[in-house]
Amino acid sequence: MGKAVSRERVSVIGKFVNTWHLSVEERRAVGTISGSEILDAILKIIENEGRYPVHYSADSDYQGTLLYRSDNTFIVVTKAEVGVQRYAVIEKRVFENADSAVRYAAMKIFPSGFDGVKIDW
Numbered sequence: 001m002g003k004a005v006s007r008e009r010v011s012v013i014g015k016f017v018n019t020w021h022l023s024v025e026e027r028r029a030v031g032t033i034s035g036s037e038i039l040d041a042i043l044k045i046i047e048n049e050g051r052y053p054v055h056y057s058a059d060s061d062y063q064g065t066l067l068y069r070s071d072n073t074f075i076v077v078t079k080a081e082v083g084v085q086r087y088a089v090i091e092k093r094v095f096e097n098a099d100s101a102v103r104y105a106a107m108k109i110f111p112s113g114f115d116g117v118k119i120d121w
Contacts, residue, residue: 005037017041018054021115035121038110042067042102046074052105061087067105074101078108 012030016022017038022030045052051068058068058077065078078091095101110119 010037010041013037014041014044016115016117017045020053022117027116030117032118032120035106035119038106038119039099039102042106043098046098046102052102053109061085063087065105065108067101069098072096074098076101076105076108 009030012022012026013033015026016030016033042052045054046067046069051057051066053064053066056062056064056066058066058075062079063081065076067074067076069075074095074097076091076093076095077089079087080090082088093101093104095104107121112121113119
């Protein structure tokens, strides 16, 4: 059986995944986050919102990685700034299931940590 996770921990990890930021106190309290905790939080967002991060959309300008649901597939698109305020797709991958897509996108967004938070993949 897996280790029980408190609601408070799940809430703080959800905040981190949504805002990409935690306060110093929250970082101390949460410690290292497991990759599976990150994946679970992103899967919940995909189920509810259809994309992650929610402040990106497929047709908007952004620098980074976006995961979105399209019919029965999941698409991961990475864009980069190629000129002043000009963005281009540098990678696009289609996945048949959410788990694979979320893992791929999460490891691009949070390779080993982010904002001082360590992630144990």
